[in-house]
Amino acid sequence: MADNIRIAVTPGDGVGPEVVGEAIRCLEALRAKHDLALEWTRFPWPSHAWHESNGESMPEDALEQLKAYDAILLGALGDPGPIDDKNRYLLPDSISLAPLLDMRKGFDQWVCERPARLLPGARQYLADERARDIDMLVIRENSEGEYVSQGGRLRKGTPDEIATQMEVFTRKATDRIIRYGFEQARLRAAERVKEGRTRSFRTLDGRTCESQVCLITKRNALRHWGDMYTEAFEEISQEFPDVAIHHELVDAACMKFVQCPWAFDVVVASNLQGDILTDLAAVLSGGMGVAPSCNLNPTDPDSPSMFEPTHGSAPDIAGQGLADPTAMLFTTARMLEWLGRKDPALAAAGKELHDAVAADLAESKGGQRNTREIGTAICDRIAS
Numbered sequence: 482m483a484d485n486i487r488i489a490v491t492p493g494d495g496v497g498p499e500v501v502g503e504a505i506r507c508l509e510a511l512r513a514k515h516d517l518a519l520e521w522t523r524f525p526w527p528s529h530a531w532h533e534s535n536g537e538s539m540p541e542d543a544l545e546q547l548k549a550y551d552a553i554l555l556g557a558l559g560d561p562g563p564i565d566d567k568n569r570y571l572l573p574d575s576i577s578l579a580p581l582l583d584m585r586k587g588f589d590q591w592v593c594e595r596p597a598r599l600l601p602g603a604r605q606y607l608a609d610e611r612a613r614d615i616d617m618l619v620i621r622e623n624s625e626g627e628y629v630s631q632g633g634r635l636r637k638g639t640p641d642e643i644a645t646q647m648e649v650f651t652r653k654a655t656d657r658i659i660r661y662g663f664e665q666a667r668l669r670a671a672e673r674v675k676e677g678r679t680r681s682f683r684t685l686d687g688r689t690c691e692s693q694v695c696l697i698t699k700r701n702a703l704r705h706w707g708d709m710y711t712e713a714f715e716e717i718s719q720e721f722p723d724v725a726i727h728h729e730l731v732d733a734a735c736m737k738f739v740q741c742p743w744a745f746d747v748v749v750a751s752n753l754q755g756d757i758l759t760d761l762a763a764v765l766s767g768g769m770g771v772a773p774s775c776n777l778n779p780t781d782p783d784s785p786s787m788f789e790p791t792h793g794s795a796p797d798i799a800g801q802g803l804a805d806p807t808a809m810l811f812t813t814a815r816m817l818e819w820l821g822r823k824d825p826a827l828a829a830a831g832k833e834l835h836d837a838v839a840a841d842l843a844e845s846k847g848g849q850r851n852t853r854e855i856g857t858a859i860c861d862r863i864a865s
């Protein structure tokens with residue numbers, strides 16, 4: 482018999498353990514129902530608590546340990562709350578969140594996928610009726626760019642202090658993220674056709690396509706990487722004549738995400754710009770409580786990908802059982818679908834979980850339920 486697929490569960494801080502608890506209950510229900518060859522191990526790190534007792538957020542060999550797993554399911558990192566506890570152990574964000582960046586870099590999770598689709602039942606923040614049709618996939622470059630963490634401070638603490646923070650963009654990483662964007666656009670169009678819900682996007686030469694990739698840069702001010710991205714985009718687009726292309730400057734993109742978000746399909750952005758755009762996109766799809774996120778390494782099957790919702794540790798509501806586990810559960814569904822590359826039964830389980838979470842959302846009608854109640858409703862759906 483083939484080996485089990487193994488998941489490293491890292492609940493982290495704040496609401497992380499609460500929402501991860503519901504993800505585990507759903508995984509248990511799916512495993513029992515379909516006899517899935519799936520197992521998981523829970524890690525007490527990375528976390529604030531681990532830092533408090535060990536002086537570091539995770540052990541030195543953390544990445545080596547995690548490498549033995551097929552995927553990492555992460556809750557949230559950062560201030561664990563509750564915020565009215567003045568004596569709680571606090572760390573600078575740059576320290577408590579560093580493991581997230583270490584995992585992305587260490588496992589070369591070069592794609593960050595953040596879908597933003599306004600599903601029935603999710604809160605519609607925009608008044609325009611057409612906002613119901615929001616359905617985009619933001620693909621964030623996740624390996625370099627503004628996040629290379631190179632630079633430093635000179636003459637620290639003096640009036641002549643200088644801080645430098647470098648941005649690094651390589652042609653290889655640019656090509657791979659743009660090509661990935663086009664491939665996803667094609668796959669999404671094929672999925673839509675199967676579901677009978679086509680969309681159309683105009684090309685510059687007046688044709689219409691079933692899908693689109695919009696590249697976002699700030700090439701009017703940040704010319705060097707902006708021009709390289711633009712050239713790579715033009716070249717790679719030739720391989721995908723069936724996909725419409727579009728470009729927006731990041732500031733205008735923010736405006737259009739609010740003004741006409743239904744006009745976007747796949748969006749490709751740099752690490753920092755993608756980070757900012759995906760908080761906005763999360764709100765367009767109903768808020769942080771429903772927004773999934775995946776850090777993927779599509780090239781190396783031996784390198785675990787990491788699945789964590791877009792939201793953080795939410796110290797203001799931590800420990801009260803109030804966090805909405807929907808984003809975590811959508812993220813878990815995507816993890817299973819991703820692991821379907823190794824075991825097709827997991828892809829089917831991922832779809833089942835996604836559909837159960839979506840059905841629960843559609844029926845929730847915005848009612849107030851706590852973390853456990855939402856998790857239970859979804860587990861019951863799976864078991865029924």
Ligand code: IPM
Pocket residue numbers: 578581582756791
């Ligand atoms: C995210 C977060 C992280 C990021 C932070 C916590 C370092 O905002 O996953 O979007 O900027 O990537």
Ligand code: MN
Pocket residue numbers: 756757760
């Ligand atoms: Mn972010």
